[in-house]
Amino acid sequence: MGFSKLKIPRVCEQCSKPFEAKTVMTRFCTLSCNNKALKEKKKLEKEKVEKDTLLQKYKNKIAEVQNREFISVAEATVMFGLSKDTVHRYIKRGIITGTNLGSRLTRVKRSDLENLFSAVEMPEEEEIIIEKPNFEVGNCYTISEISSKFYADPGTVTNLIKRNKIPTKKVGSFVYVPKNLIDKIFDGK
Structure with a gap:
């Protein structure tokens, strides 16, 4: 394949440094x-081949282990x-059934381990009904009214409104807050 006089800007696939390639097929600097x-x-291909041979070698043993009721601790860690x-720790706490058949011959019940990983049903939470804020004239407080009624600093009231994400409406220099939401907070509900 011949060389061209063109310099093709490329980035090396190995070291990620920019270089000028002499051919279209050049991949490395x-x-x-x-x-x-x-x-x-080659290393990745070798690892893949080793993994496949290992899997073929132990395929029957894996199938046998999955059919046994009691398995060793080492097999449980792998599975x-x-x-x-x-x-x-689970055996000592009584979470799973374990039997000690001698030194380093502890066997655990596979079904107990499988039950640990079964799906847990979460109770459904009640839907929270969000009330729409009512900004009508008689249904709102101003910040100063809230602070005088509940004996709270105006800065504290403002922080409380932000923390509880209470909707506000600003008209001129006054900030209006719905009475029902403020009353719930200060009543402790």
Whole structure:
């Protein structure tokens, strides 16, 4: 393949540095970046092959473990993603059933572990009905009225309104707040 006189701006796929490529097919800035990328590719392929062979090797054992009622602590850690200490702690607390058959021969009931990870039904919360604010003349307080009625500092009242996200309406220099919402807060409801 011939070289062109064009300089094609590219970014190296290995080191992410910009460089000028001489061909359209160039992916790496230097030979060392090319070699590093090749080594990484081979390493990933090797790991994938090892993983597949390991899975094929233990496929029957995995199927056997999934059919047994009692499994070892090590098998439980692999199957359920728990640490050995957690499994032993659950046995001591009585959360799961465990049987000690001798030194390092603790067996746990698989169904107990499966029940730990079953779906938990959450009680449905009641829908909160949000009242629309009523900003009519007789149904609102001003900040100064609230502070004089409930003996609170105007800054405290303002912070309370912001914290509870109470809607306000500003008319001129007055800020109006619905009476029903303020009364609920100061009544402790």
